Amino acid sequence: MSAFVQYTLxxxxxxxxxxxxxxxxxxIFGVLGVVNFSHGACYMLGxxxxxxxxxxxxxxxxxxxxxxxxxxxVVGVLMERxxxxxxxxxxxLYNFLLTFGLSLILVDVVKRRYGVSGLPYERPAGLDGxxxxxALGLSTYQVFACLFSFLICGLVWxxxxxxxxxxxxxxxxxxxERTRALGINVGRWVTPVFGFGIALAGLAGVMAAPFRAITxxxxxxxxxxxxxxxxxxxxxxxxxxxxxGFLVGLVEAYGQAYAPAFAQVVIFVLMAGVVLFRPAxxxxxxxxx
Amino acid sequence: MRSKKPAAxxxxxxxxxxxxAACGGGGPSSGGGxxxxxxxxxxxxxxxxxxxxDLSGPNAKxxxxxxxxxxxxxxxxxxxxxxxxxxxxxxxxxxxxxxTKAQEMYDRQNADVILDVPTSSxxxxxASQAKAKKKLFIDVTAGTTKLTGSACNKYTYAWAxxxxxxxxxxxxxxxxxxxxxxxxxYPDYAFGQDMQKSFTKAVTDAGGTVQxxxxxxxxxxxFATFITKAASTNPxxxxxxxxxxxxxxxxxxxxxxxxxSKAQLAVGLMFITDIHSLGVDQFAxxxxxxxxxxxxxxxxxxxxxxxxxxxxxxxxxAHAGNYSAAMNYLxxxxxxxxxxxxxxxxxLDGKKINDIFLRNGEVRSxxxxxxxxYLAKVKSKNQVKEPWDYEQIVETIPAADAFEPVSPDCHx
Numbered sequence: 001m002s003a004f005v006q007y008t009l010x011x012x013x014x015x016x017x018x019x020x021x022x023x024x025x026x027x028i029f030g031v032l033g034v035v036n037f038s039h040g041a042c043y044m045l046g047x048x049x050x051x052x053x054x055x056x057x058x059x060x061x062x063x064x065x066x067x068x069x070x071x072x073x074v075v076g077v078l079m080e081r082x083x084x085x086x087x088x089x090x091x092x093l094y095n096f097l098l099t100f101g102l103s104l105i106l107v108d109v110v111k112r113r114y115g116v117s118g119l120p121y122e123r124p125a126g127l128d129g130x131x132x133x134x135a136l137g138l139s140t141y142q143v144f145a146c147l148f149s150f151l152i153c154g155l156v157w158x159x160x161x162x163x164x165x166x167x168x169x170x171x172x173x174x175x176x177e178r179t180r181a182l183g184i185n186v187g188r189w190v191t192p193v194f195g196f197g198i199a200l201a202g203l204a205g206v207m208a209a210p211f212r213a214i215t216x217x218x219x220x221x222x223x224x225x226x227x228x229x230x231x232x233x234x235x236x237x238x239x240x241x242x243x244x245g246f247l248v249g250l251v252e253a254y255g256q257a258y259a260p261a262f263a264q265v266v267i268f269v270l271m272a273g274v275v276l277f278r279p280a281x282x283x284x285x286x287x288x289x
Numbered sequence: 290m291r292s293k294k295p296a297a298x299x300x301x302x303x304x305x306x307x308x309x310a311a312c313g314g315g316g317p318s319s320g321g322g323x324x325x326x327x328x329x330x331x332x333x334x335x336x337x338x339x340x341x342x343d344l345s346g347p348n349a350k351x352x353x354x355x356x357x358x359x360x361x362x363x364x365x366x367x368x369x370x371x372x373x374x375x376x377x378x379x380x381x382x383x384x385x386x387x388x389t390k391a392q393e394m395y396d397r398q399n400a401d402v403i404l405d406v407p408t409s410s411x412x413x414x415x416a417s418q419a420k421a422k423k424k425l426f427i428d429v430t431a432g433t434t435k436l437t438g439s440a441c442n443k444y445t446y447a448w449a450x451x452x453x454x455x456x457x458x459x460x461x462x463x464x465x466x467x468x469x470x471x472x473x474x475y476p477d478y479a480f481g482q483d484m485q486k487s488f489t490k491a492v493t494d495a496g497g498t499v500q501x502x503x504x505x506x507x508x509x510x511x512f513a514t515f516i517t518k519a520a521s522t523n524p525x526x527x528x529x530x531x532x533x534x535x536x537x538x539x540x541x542x543x544x545x546x547x548x549x550s551k552a553q554l555a556v557g558l559m560f561i562t563d564i565h566s567l568g569v570d571q572f573a574x575x576x577x578x579x580x581x582x583x584x585x586x587x588x589x590x591x592x593x594x595x596x597x598x599x600x601x602x603x604x605x606x607a608h609a610g611n612y613s614a615a616m617n618y619l620x621x622x623x624x625x626x627x628x629x630x631x632x633x634x635x636x637l638d639g640k641k642i643n644d645i646f647l648r649n650g651e652v653r654s655x656x657x658x659x660x661x662x663y664l665a666k667v668k669s670k671n672q673v674k675e676p677w678d679y680e681q682i683v684e685t686i687p688a689a690d691a692f693e694p695v696s697p698d699c700h701x
Contacts, residue, residue: 003517010513117343118537120568123544130547141545142513211545212510213537213567217340221508256505256514261477264506 002136007257008250013142015249016149017204019242021222022229023156024200026241029230030173031186031193034084034095040223041103042198046072046205047214048110051119061124061210068206069199076198080191088190103219110216118215127210141211152203153242160238169193173236225252228271234284244282323627325399328372331357331615332400334390334415335430337379340533341407343562345430345607348600349405350377352608355595356615360623369623376400380411387411391418391426401628402427402618405611409433409480419444423630427618429610432558433483434696437657441699443634446656449610449646450580452480452487452558453693454662458578458686459555460491460528462664468526468553469497472519474539475530475557476507484530484557492528500524505531512539516546523551530557537567544571561605564667564679572667572679579665581606581646582680592645603677606646613646649688655695659688 021043028036049068053059059067083102087094127144130137160166171179172186180186205219212218229248233240248267255263274281331353335345357373376398380387387406394400395418402425406412412431419426420442427446428436434451435441471492475481481504489499500522505515509531516539519527527548529539536556543554556577564572583593583603592612596604617637625632642650642658650660665680673679 003521006517007514010511010517013513014511111338111342115343115566116338116340117562118534118566120566120571122568122570128545128547137547139513139546211541213534213541215534215537217534218510221510252511253514256511257518260504260506260515264509 003257005136006138007253009138009142009146011250011253012246013139013145013249014252015246016145017208017222017245018226018229018248019153019245020149020204020207021201021226022233022241022245023153023238024197024204025226025230026233026236026238027169027173027200028194028197030236030238031169031176032080032084032088032095032190033092033176034088034099034194035092035235036197037096037100037223038079038103038106039099039198039201039226040219040221041106042072042075042201042219043205043208043222044110044216044219045075045106046202047209047212047218048114048119048205048216049202050206050209051121051214052114054121055119061127061206064206064209065203069203072202072205073195073199075202076195077191079198080194084194085190103223107216107220114216116216118213121209121214123210145207148207152200156200156238165189170238173238225267228267230281232271232274232281234281237281237283240281240283323629324370324622325401325628328374328399329370329619329622329628330374330376330398330400331618332391332394332398332403333375333377333405333611334380334387334394334403335377335405336382336407337377339382341382341430343566344560344605345405345407345611347377348596348602348604348608349429349611350375351599352596352604352612353404353615355599356612356619360616360619364623369626370619370628373619380406380408382408382411384408384410384414388414388418391415392422395419395422395424401425401622401630401633404614404618405429405607406431407607409435409483412436413440416440416442416445425618425630425633427614429614430607432480434487434693437655437699438696439698441655441696441701443656443701444630446614446637446652446658448614448658449606450578450662451657451692452483454580454691455558455578456484456487456491457693458662458664458691459557459576460488460497461495462578462684462686463526463553463555463576464492464495464497468555470522470524471497471499471526471528471555472501472503472522472524472552473499473528473530474503474505474512474515474519476509476532476535477504478507480532481507481530488528488530488557507531508535510535510538512542513546516543516548520546520548520551525552526555527552528555528557532558533563536563540567540571540575549574560607561603561677561679565677569668569673569679570670573669575667576683577665577667578686579606579663579680579682580660581609582663582665582682583609584678584680585663585682588645609646613642613644616644617642651688653695655699655701657692657695659692661688662686662691 025039050064127141131140229244233244255266378390404427406415407430409431412428415426425444427448429449432452434453436447475485554575559577621633621636622628624636640652648661663682664684666683668681
């Protein structure tokens with residue numbers, strides 16, 4: 001029983017990363033119709049930025065959690081302004097290829113500058129060790145990762161449902177044409193939304209920094225699982241991305257615990273199942289798929 | 290060109306009538322015609338851009354260049370090899386690319402020997418090319434026992450280490466020091482399976498028990514569940530057989546789960562570049578076997594200083610191993626008076642070597658180079674006195690005990 005609770009927590013903690021990053025992917029797809037393949041690379045940039053800032057200016061983990069997403073927001077704005085924007089009128093495939101190429105470039109630039117064996121990151125004080133609840137020993141960091149990603153997802157949810165900006169973003173996610181017809185300048189929100197999505201990937205990267213290998217390649221596998229998450233949740237569905245993120249985290253953890261040989265396959269079996277029986281994803285609608 | 294004449298005379302005496310024929314064909318300007326193409330070409334085939342780049346990569350070329358400089362300084366005008374070139378290629382750790390590149394090096398770039406070649410599958414491909422082309426291959430960074438086992442051949446040498454040696458070193462010594470019960474976590478592909486088998490054998494032979502063998506996907510970035518599982522039987526030692534980024538993922542999460550105080554961590558294969566990239570405090574207390582350490586003694590340190598002056602970093606065992614392999618190859622050419630493979634092999638076989646890399650080294654009949662290796666423990670942060678000062682040598686494992694005996698599968 002205690003092991004099961006631990007596996008569940010581990011699954012939710014891993015799911016938190018997926019949920020945060022997938023949320024960014026979903027928002028970008030919703031508003032821009034861009035399938036951003038460079039999301040994994042942006043996750044990597046978040047972790048690398050945290051490590052470099054710690055090394056150079058001694059920036060603490062907690063500060064990096066705020067600063068790095070802001071930096072990544074700027075990166076996202078630049079990406080959108082300089083590159084993505086020009087291909088929006090064309091087939092979405094062009095932007096898919098563009099962001100794919102971009103991620104290869106980002107990975108190679110980081111490799112060139114920081115090598116391939118990775119960057120060190122000191123463990124932040126306070127996240128080490130375990131919390132003891134009764135007979136259960138739970139990793140402090142996992143509890144934190146879990147709660148923190150819940151919190152951020154909750155905040156994003158409030159932002160989307162309770163503010164005017166959020167209303168516009170949701171409206172254009174649902175139907176950009178109709179929103180435009182209502183006299184709302186959707187174009188104005190395109191750049192900040194792209195930046196916001198990238199910032200979320202960066203935030204997931206910072207969270208990963210203390211407890212995962214910070215290498216140029218760290219996003220390459222991550223992005224594959226991320227796409228499985230988004231497909232399971234439903235492309236462009238914001239709630240779907242979050243739910244599927246945690247779901248995939250759990251499936252992965254239980255898979256590793258009870259059928260290790262199939263741990264990675266189960267995610268894709270789940271994806272295949274969803275695509276077969278609900279092609280639009282768990283929370284997607286047919287016409288957006 | 291005049292200076293080459295005495296060397297030519299010596300070489301002519303050594304290599305006999307066969308070489309004389311070659312000398313005759315060389316023309317007046319060729320001087321020492323006992324060398325194919327009038328020069329010795331060393332091929333460096335390794336990972337120049339991927340996961341093993343920091344470990345050997347481009348800096349291995351600098352190590353080999355150091356060997357060339359030392360060789361020339363040692364023999365001066367008497368050097369058999371007057372012109373020595375290095376050709377390099379990136380095999381991206383893929384056996385098919387390694388195969389083509391090796392072929393290209395031997396055939397078109399006239400490489401007399403290929404050095405380094407990390408990644409076992411790539412090294413095995415190069416070994417079969419070496420056999421087909423009858424040219425030498427000295428493996429430094431690949432760890433498969435097959436190179437001196439079922440896939441052994443006359444033209445292939447294994448200079449630094451293999452998986453069996455790592456298992457014997459770490460497995461046996463840790464059990465002897467009280468770590469009797471083990472859980473082994475390994476990535477589920479050829480290298481990981483090989484390591485898991487070798488470690489299980491070493492631990493059981495030494496009187497320990499392996500409670501659990503836990504395969505993990507490869508590559509993998511989330512090990513939390515596997516760590517919980519490994520710890521569930523309360524083993525004294527948890528052995529991790531992953532390498533590179535996966536190893537770093539595992540260790541970070543191992544520490545984060547507060548395992549350091551519960552079980553000793555033993556790492557199958559670890560390079561000093563791993564410790565450097567993760568930060569010494571993450572690895573503190575971890576046991577592993579190292580074929581060579583830069584700060585072992587004054588001799589190693591002096592060489593490491595020279596290396597650092599050129600590269601701005603401390604050498605890994607792969608760098609020192611490449612230096613040693615290149616140097617001893619050139620010494621063998623010197624002794625043979627030619628770069629003809631058969632003669633060089635004759636000069637290398639059975640040779641006893643003590644240099645900056647090998648202590649009590651010997652080139653065994655199966656072409657495995659045996660030498661003293663070291664059981665190391667990673668220092669804690671406050672023990673570190675200078676950059677790259679990461680290892681505390683717990684025990685020197687003598688050459689005779691460090692390696693498995695000659696494999697019955699090897700027929701040359």
